[in-house]
Amino acid sequence: MRAPATVAVTATPRAAPPAATGAARLVALVVLVAAGGSVAAACRPPSDAPPAGRLAVVAAFYPLAEAVRQVGGGRVAVRDLTPVGGEPHDLELTPRDVDRIEDATLVVVLGGGFQPAVDAAARRRRGPTLVVLDALDARAGRGASEAHGSGRLRAGDPHVWLDPVLMQDVVRAVGERLARVDPGYAARYRSGSAAYVRRLAALDARFRSGLARCERRTIVTSHDAFGYLAHRYGLEQRSVVGLVPDQEPDPKTLGELADLVRREGITTVFTGRSVSSRVAETIAREAGGVRVEVLDPLEALTGEQVRAGADYVSVMLDNLRRLRRALDCRP
Numbered sequence: 001m002r003a004p005a006t007v008a009v010t011a012t013p014r015a016a017p018p019a020a021t022g023a024a025r026l027v028a029l030v031v032l033v034a035a036g037g038s039v040a041a042a043c044r045p046p047s048d049a050p051p052a053g054r055l056a057v058v059a060a061f062y063p064l065a066e067a068v069r070q071v072g073g074g075r076v077a078v079r080d081l082t083p084v085g086g087e088p089h090d091l092e093l094t095p096r097d098v099d100r101i102e103d104a105t106l107v108v109v110l111g112g113g114f115q116p117a118v119d120a121a122a123r124r125r126r127g128p129t130l131v132v133l134d135a136l137d138a139r140a141g142r143g144a145s146e147a148h149g150s151g152r153l154r155a156g157d158p159h160v161w162l163d164p165v166l167m168q169d170v171v172r173a174v175g176e177r178l179a180r181v182d183p184g185y186a187a188r189y190r191s192g193s194a195a196y197v198r199r200l201a202a203l204d205a206r207f208r209s210g211l212a213r214c215e216r217r218t219i220v221t222s223h224d225a226f227g228y229l230a231h232r233y234g235l236e237q238r239s240v241v242g243l244v245p246d247q248e249p250d251p252k253t254l255g256e257l258a259d260l261v262r263r264e265g266i267t268t269v270f271t272g273r274s275v276s277s278r279v280a281e282t283i284a285r286e287a288g289g290v291r292v293e294v295l296d297p298l299e300a301l302t303g304e305q306v307r308a309g310a311d312y313v314s315v316m317l318d319n320l321r322r323l324r325r326a327l328d329c330r331p
Ligand SMILES: [Zn+2]
Pocket: 089, 159, 223, 225, 243, 244, 245, 297, 299
């Protein structure tokens, strides 16, 4: 609670000069406490502060928040800047979000132009910030992770979290940074990181075997979010729209899509959760005879998913089931 503390420090010399009696000091103190309390109530409700003994971490959107939660467990209190059901691309910040970014012990952002306002606020703050794409670039440069294989990061594509292998590197980067920021709990972060990396490795194995033997290998998506995933598992992604969701597909793109569907026997066109149903209907109409299904880009959980207890791994397994159905994969 920085604001009330500042009020008290600057007001004390004026409110209680050295000559003041004990009673006057007491009155001044009571007034200050009341003022401090009301300032706190006006701009920082008590629920906004991390519970005592927990590290305040701000994460830019769901997959990063999930990585922090999995690594930090009960030691961290994570605030996700992107609301449930929200749209993280080009997220705009409220003044309160900016306060949270300034006050957090650690801020975790993706970087790479995915959320320019978030990146700018994170650059302005004085405390430590983990820029995930920079950390992944550094890992690839060091050759520290065999995980990258041939894969360098795709220029301009931020969607690294949809590759369960790159997500392991995200988790490792979070674990290393938390251990530096909060060294007293370094062992906790190391074990949390290792445990979640093992779960992600198991998820990767499910994708590998699940997508090994399929009738088709082309996926058509309305939001070009699955490039890393496609590259990892030998699929080809054809996007109807582009890297940013909610754009309307143009007639030329829809014509090409219809050709592709005919040529390759595509049965399913995937849309993200945030894509309007109008866009999905347009796609289905133009590419006649195809199903429109959700392939979740995991940019934010919906309220329904939160209530159902869904998380990164469970939503990715849903995605795998839908991919297998669309591509006619054998067991
Ligand atoms: Zn996206």
